[in-house]
Amino acid sequence: MELNKTNIELLVKEIYAISGYNFFDYSFKSLARRVEKILEFYECGLEELIERMRKNPLIVEQVVKEITVNTTEFFRDPIVWIELEQKILPELAKRNQIKIWHAGCSYGHEAYSMLILLNEHQLLKKATLIATDINADVLQAAKKGTFRYFIDMEHMINYEKVINKNMEHHVPYTKYFIVDEAKNILNIRPEFLNYIKFYKHDLVTDSFPPDEEFDLIMCRNLLIYFNLELQNKVIYKFFKSLKPDSFLVLGYYEAILGTVSNNFLKSGQVYKKIK
Template sequence: MQDRESGWTYREFLQALKECSPYDFSEYSDNSISRRIQKVMQDNNLTMEELIYRIRTNTQFVEQVVEAITVNTTELFRDPEVWQYILHKLLPHFSSYKKINIWHAGCSTGQEVYSLMVLLDHLNLLDKADIYATDISRNAIENAKKGVFRYSFNYINYNRNFKAVFGENDAPDFRKYFTCNEGKDTISVVPEFLNKVKYIRHDLVSTKLPFYNRFDLIFCRNVIIYFNPSLQSKIIQMFHNQLFPGSSLILGSHETISGFMNTKFTKNGPVYTRTNAFHFKY
């Protein structure tokens, strides 16, 4: 992967970024990272050489680049069949627990976090939940904390997903959980949800975990698909270490656990369960 005009390669860009910041994207998949770097170059009208120079001389620009290359799309109840499984098959298992530890890794702007909170509330489990949500993007974390989404682009799809999860005739009112203001073009999460989540900026790849907790549920959907196989294995191993035995990891619909780590989980529907053991209902 080389910039035709300057001869500088994407790998040289990644090395410069690693040297000048805490971020290491060297184990992201080539296709995903190259497309995003190309877009940064186009948006800023820079050659690769100029981009690398800016990285080495402008720390504020480094943050702008990181935000640009870590943007991921998300939505409320994305892949409704996954959330149906979580609602009907997975979450009822926690009815006898006194506390449920949950981590959303790579939470983006929070739609997945609030999707799960709706299900937890519907099953009267939300008060038991201790919820952490992390993402590398500062902007994503700040937007997630606000819990406000665009109405015009999202309402029809979000409401359709919502009804698909619960069933057309059984779904609670969408507006029980989200305040919709078409005039202001906003969908706002109800205030009582906002203070329930501990949002933390965190880089899965190169930063130590910001907590010592082990978890009953870890969500990391549509994140590791952007990593190369080696990094995927490292991240899955880390998730395995953070899960209680018998607890569950939920990945994206097109993500799988392969290689040696596959022997440490059993798969049921979209859920990977850490094998071997018993979890005390503390």
């Protein structure tokens, strides 16, 4: 059976009926790509997958995890981190307290990257870091601060580009990580665990934190999976959750489009709340 809007919608309806997860406004293209992979994995057609989901709710959970892509890395898109360091941190440094939300944090690489950057700027002690995701499994892993050495070391080049761009002050990554190469493990040092509060939150169905709560919201490489209407809805809620003159950072390939963009001043991937 070829995947089209009608049969993908059938699957989305079924997922919603069984589990309450709401993918109605995810972009058709990315849903179709994911569903194709799921069907390949289960070696069945869409109708059979729906039948299996009805009989076994665990399969729904598995399908949901496959739909929500978890790709991430430390200091992903270093250029955005350097922008953040130059444009946002000097303003946040003037505030008594700094509250940051990583929405769609996946395995936690982005939130731990922030922790490292804040620590290097002596801002960690006055920061509150919150990181949320729809997927409970990735949050479990994120809380432990345990990563895969061989995969994540490939991305340590990002760490070097951001943290060690000024050669006179070299900070070895081992200041933050303990390496166990034999076990393929990279652990966040225990003294840096527990700074970040990880919890489950669905940007589509859950209520948002109170108004004017955050100095910075990072939501990167997630909105691309939503259609434009849902993107705008979520961005408007982020706008409400930000304190005046505070910041929203999106992914390298994401932008605020439509009227909600009038509420922000854009500079690269950094959006400052202006009204």
